[in-house]
Amino acid sequence: MRLKNKTALITGGNSGIGLATAKLFVAEGAKVVITGRNKETLDAAAKELGHNALALVADATDIAATDAAIKKGAETFGKFDIVFANAGIAGGTPLGSTTLEAFAKVISTNLTGVFFTVQSALPHLNDNASIILNGSVISVLGIPGYSAYGAAKAGVRSMARTMASELSPRGIRVNVVAPGAVRTPIWGAAVATPEAEKAFEQRIALTTPLGRMGETHHISKTVLFLASDDAAHIQGQEIFVDGGAVASPSGAPIYRG
Ligand code: NDP
16 A cells, blocks of 8 residues: 555546546545536545545636635545646637637636645645646647647646745655546547547557557556655656657657558
């Protein structure tokens, strides 16, 4: 048990990567507070996770709601040792047809929400805690149609380094896990039918050196590592968990003879 006697906050813990991480953390002995907007899926996740989990409705773009959820979580399970700021939305913003509202929604959820999650959590964090922010390969790859999402994730990457410098005096570590394409509901229509999912998966596999799409366990296990004492001296880093898509794209099946 790598997280015995640890308490964790996971935003967006009712789906995809966040839920997989919550399950792994509970299995590793942690008490876990998960948040999201959807009460139904939060309740279902809480049932699945059992008595060591607390599910709270809190929109990450609502600072007062985030504050209240974190306070309630800390009152229930004690101060936090781990924060996984994971809540995020996809949201395309192609040049030529994007409204200010659409652009702002992506930024407020994926960037501003991450900052205020950390700020709200700070008074309820133990010294030497581990904060993990969920980034993306898009922070360094130009992917058409995703200016706001890419900018937000690049902001997360940068913010982690600033936060690491601010929080080092308390021994608090801040790192980023940066996934490549992972099979979760965030892909919406691209994975809505078995045929669509297969076509999407083939496209990702062709452009990924390791020749496959990522699974939630690839990310949750990296988050567990960063959260645990095994990563005690890792500060301000970003770990790409992407099958080599960022570091060695030329090794992808599409380039093989
Ligand atoms: P999901 O759609 O499965 O999960 C997203 C989670 O975020 C849900 O739990 C959702 O809950 C929550 N969420 C979204 N908006 C808000 C909000 N305003 N307030 C609180 N919770 C919110 O997708 P993933 O698991 O894939 O995404 C998790 C993170 O991983 C995101 O930050 C995403 O950008 C990142 N990522 C994902 C990749 C992938 O390929 N899947 C690749 C790179 C990064 P609810 O709907 O209840 O609010």
